[in-house]
Amino acid sequence: MSVFQKPIRVYFSPEKKLHESLRNILGFYPTNIDLYKLAFRHSSAAQHLQKGIKDSNERLEFLGDSIIGTVIAEYLFKKFPYKDEGFLTKMRSKMVSRNQHNQIALKLGLNKFIETNNDRGSKPSSINGDAYEALIGAIYLDKGYNATKEYILKRIINVHMDIDELETKEVDFKSKFIEWAQKEKKEFVFSIIIDAANSADKMFLIHLLVDNEVVGIAQHFSKKRAEQLASEDACTKLEINN
Numbered sequence: 001m002s003v004f005q006k007p008i009r010v011y012f013s014p015e016k017k018l019h020e021s022l023r024n025i026l027g028f029y030p031t032n033i034d035l036y037k038l039a040f041r042h043s044s045a046a047q048h049l050q051k052g053i054k055d056s057n058e059r060l061e062f063l064g065d066s067i068i069g070t071v072i073a074e075y076l077f078k079k080f081p082y083k084d085e086g087f088l089t090k091m092r093s094k095m096v097s098r099n100q101h102n103q104i105a106l107k108l109g110l111n112k113f114i115e116t117n118n119d120r121g122s123k124p125s126s127i128n129g130d131a132y133e134a135l136i137g138a139i140y141l142d143k144g145y146n147a148t149k150e151y152i153l154k155r156i157i158n159v160h161m162d163i164d165e166l167e168t169k170e171v172d173f174k175s176k177f178i179e180w181a182q183k184e185k186k187e188f189v190f191s192i193i194i195d196a197a198n199s200a201d202k203m204f205l206i207h208l209l210v211d212n213e214v215v216g217i218a219q220h221f222s223k224k225r226a227e228q229l230a231s232e233d234a235c236t237k238l239e240i241n242n
Contacts, residue, residue: 026139035142038148
């Protein structure tokens with residue numbers, strides 16, 4: 001039976017509507033619908049199970065994030081055979097950024113499926129991107145790696161990512177971070193931990209501190225570039241990009 005044909009179980013499933021909706025997003029009918037329901041359950045709506053574990057999408061999110069990174073790393077390795085490791089790393093960062101995942105989730109309409117408990121506070125800015133990563137984890141457990149890889153390549157990268165635009169896009173993370181710090185009235189400093197002049201590998205090691213706490217770390221031959229990378233690290237951790 002083709003993956004596009006409706007399985008008999010769907011006709012009699014109490015989750016028939018969800019099956020149909022996911023078919024439109026995924027291109028196939030889920031086998032284990034419970035995995036996908038879990039993928040959309042935010043921790044605020046989860047119940048405690050045992051040993052502190054919740055029936056939320058956090059574990060699926062962890063799994064999906066790793067799979068996305070692996071698929072995209074292979075994709076870039078094959079697409080750019082003459083580019084160095086630095087370029088590949090930079091491109092992968094752009095393709096798996098929190099902002100990118102949030103945008104993909106909204107384009108797929110995943111925000112309509114997310115289960116939350118608004119009584120437990122406001123929704124985090126990463127909630128949509130987290131659901132997208134959890135969805136990828138669910139596909140992997142339900143259909144296997146090859147099917148998941150095909151989904152990411154054909155229905156995510158080919159449809160929702162402009163690789164040429166991402167390749168030329170430069171984000172000034174330092175300015176973005178400074179703007180955030182000024183708005184939030186935060187004390188910050190770019191601290192040179194290792195000066196290139198005194199380093200065996202001639203690289204700067206920069207720590208970015210906010211209120212005396214390290215929030216970004218980077219190393220580069222250029223002090224300016226190291227500060228940019230440390231700012232990017234901080235923006236990711238503090239979810240400033242979103």
